[in-house]
Amino acid sequence: MPIKAMTQEWMDAYKAAIQADPDYRNIAKDWEGSVALVVNPDPSKNVPEPIYLFMDYWHGDVGEFVVCDKAKAESARFVMTGDYARWKQVAFKELDATKALLQGKLKMKGDLPYVVRNIKTVNKVIDILGKVDTLWPDDHK
Amino acid sequence: MAYDSDLSFNYFGPTKIVFGVNASRDADIEMGALGGSKAVVVTDKGIIKAGLVDGITECLGGKCAGVFSEVPQDTGVEVVDAAAEFARKNGADMVISVGGGSVIDTAKGMCILLTEGGTLRDFNGVQLLSRPQVPHMVIPTTAGTGSEVTNAAVIMDREMGQKRLLVENFNVPRMAILDPKMTEKLPPLLTASTGMDAMTHAVEAVHSIPHEPITDGLALHAIRLLYRYLPVCVENGSDLHARGQVQIAATMAGWAFGNAMVGIVHAMAHSIGAIAHVPHGIANGILLAESMEFNLEEAADGYAMIAEAMGVREKGMDDHDAARAAISAMREFTLRIGHPQRFSEMGVSEQDIVKAADLSLSDGSIVNNPRIVMDSSEVLDIFQKTF
Numbered sequence: 001m002p003i004k005a006m007t008q009e010w011m012d013a014y015k016a017a018i019q020a021d022p023d024y025r026n027i028a029k030d031w032e033g034s035v036a037l038v039v040n041p042d043p044s045k046n047v048p049e050p051i052y053l054f055m056d057y058w059h060g061d062v063g064e065f066v067v068c069d070k071a072k073a074e075s076a077r078f079v080m081t082g083d084y085a086r087w088k089q090v091a092f093k094e095l096d097a098t099k100a101l102l103q104g105k106l107k108m109k110g111d112l113p114y115v116v117r118n119i120k121t122v123n124k125v126i127d128i129l130g131k132v133d134t135l136w137p138d139d140h141k
Numbered sequence: 142m143a144y145d146s147d148l149s150f151n152y153f154g155p156t157k158i159v160f161g162v163n164a165s166r167d168a169d170i171e172m173g174a175l176g177g178s179k180a181v182v183v184t185d186k187g188i189i190k191a192g193l194v195d196g197i198t199e200c201l202g203g204k205c206a207g208v209f210s211e212v213p214q215d216t217g218v219e220v221v222d223a224a225a226e227f228a229r230k231n232g233a234d235m236v237i238s239v240g241g242g243s244v245i246d247t248a249k250g251m252c253i254l255l256t257e258g259g260t261l262r263d264f265n266g267v268q269l270l271s272r273p274q275v276p277h278m279v280i281p282t283t284a285g286t287g288s289e290v291t292n293a294a295v296i297m298d299r300e301m302g303q304k305r306l307l308v309e310n311f312n313v314p315r316m317a318i319l320d321p322k323m324t325e326k327l328p329p330l331l332t333a334s335t336g337m338d339a340m341t342h343a344v345e346a347v348h349s350i351p352h353e354p355i356t357d358g359l360a361l362h363a364i365r366l367l368y369r370y371l372p373v374c375v376e377n378g379s380d381l382h383a384r385g386q387v388q389i390a391a392t393m394a395g396w397a398f399g400n401a402m403v404g405i406v407h408a409m410a411h412s413i414g415a416i417a418h419v420p421h422g423i424a425n426g427i428l429l430a431e432s433m434e435f436n437l438e439e440a441a442d443g444y445a446m447i448a449e450a451m452g453v454r455e456k457g458m459d460d461h462d463a464a465r466a467a468i469s470a471m472r473e474f475t476l477r478i479g480h481p482q483r484f485s486e487m488g489v490s491e492q493d494i495v496k497a498a499d500l501s502l503s504d505g506s507i508v509n510n511p512r513i514v515m516d517s518s519e520v521l522d523i524f525q526k527t528f
């Protein structure tokens with residue numbers, strides 16, 4: 001049964017999928033710090049308001065994974081912002097996250113060299129995201 | 142070369158180019174086209190000493206808001222902050238950088254502070270800007286970095302002990318004036334090594350994973366021009382025709398790698414630069430041919446195009462043979478321009494290359510290399526062959 005994207009239930013499922021992944025812990029062993037995703041609203045795709053997601057990653061462990069408010073999102077070590085359609089492309093791996101950053105399709109507050117040094121971790125969590133059975137807002141009939 | 146049927150890319154290159162001998166003397170006229178009325182000139186002490194700034198400030202006259210010349214070899218957050226403060230105090234509404242990579246990167250940082258306010262310490266991220274910045278005109282004094290047309294700047298944060306990478310499409314320089322007079326006095330070794338930086342940008346843009354037809358076109362013509370005119374510049378620095386062709390090539394290579402990215406050569410050059418302070422262009426020049434050898438199976442079709450650009454593809458050669466011809470021509474080329482051949486000549490130790498090999502794996506450029514690098518021993522092997 002697909003879960004509605006960008007809801008708390010979906011965040012819980014995503015966290016569980018990361019924890020269940022046999023390779024994640026080792027790949028992410030050097031990663032320190034929280035990541036927030038900001039989804040810009042797009043009423044035409046049933047995303048009327050901005051959505052803020054906060055995820056805490058620490059040396060292969062995963063902590064808090066919550067839908068949050070703007071202030072909490074902005075407190076993350078890395079804050080990535082993009083239009084809903086871009087994020088969906090990332091989830092479907094139609095858009096490479098680093099390429100999207102360099103081309104300005106996504107914005108990021110935070111230390112870019114750190115992210116590129118740990119690109120395997122980033123790619124791994126995106127990989128897992130693609131495996132969460134998701135109902136996207138614009139999939140609604 | 143075949144491109145995938147699902148080819149998709151963004152090409153971004155908004156910089157206006159003004160080229161010609163003494164074109165830098167038109168800086169005042171060109172300022173108007175950028176909407177600027179008072180420009181701060183950013184440069185370094187060496188460039189002032191070489192007499193390259195006088196002509197520009199003279200032509201700017203009352204439109205010059207002052208000269209900031211405190212830019213060191215590797216610029217830093219505090220330098221950018223001080224330069225922006227200087228510009229603000231003097232009422233500048235645009236920035237003219239006269240120099241090489243470090244000067245241009247300083248000016249890129251300044252444009253952000255002059256538009257957005259604050260200090261560079263507040264500014265850490267990628268593509269954060271959402272509007273055009275204070276106009277930046279670049280007058281390069283080396284022909285190599287291509288920084289005059291790219292969206293990136295590297296600025297040291299000495300307090301944090303790390304490099305900051307700014308990547309901002311809204312902060313690409315609006316204009317570059319390529320004046321062959323500005324590179325006329327570059328000594329032969331610096332001419333050769335900065336030229337090999339440009340050559341490496343072009344070759345890496347061709348073999349990188351995100352390469353596409355526009356960047357290939359730019360890179361291949363850059364290779365053509367560099368192959369023909371860089372040796373002339375090394376031989377006779379005052380040949381302004383050759384100097385100009387090499388400047389144009391460096392800028393074209395800048396557009397190419399600014400969009401298609403770079404690969405293993407830059408990953409290794411950044412690393413050996415950080416560990417053993419080998420100048421960037423020299424590290425690239427030493428590594429380029431051997432790295433092409435490493436990528437040969439994955440990039441033979443690209444290297445075959447490079448062989449054509451160099452004029453070394455003979456009749457009857459398949460792509461693989463042509464690629465090999467390009468690699469030997471590249472080796473021979475570095476000898477011809479008197480470029481250093483081995484890291485041991487540059488005071489690098491065997492421990493340094495082991496450390497640099499490890500560090501290379503975590504450099505962002507390596508992810509665009511056509512041959513996937515699985516282990517630092519593969520990188521070490523290239524370092525050993527060039528040691």
Ligand SMILES: [Fe+2]
Nearest residue numbers: 286338342421
């Ligand atoms: Fe370079």
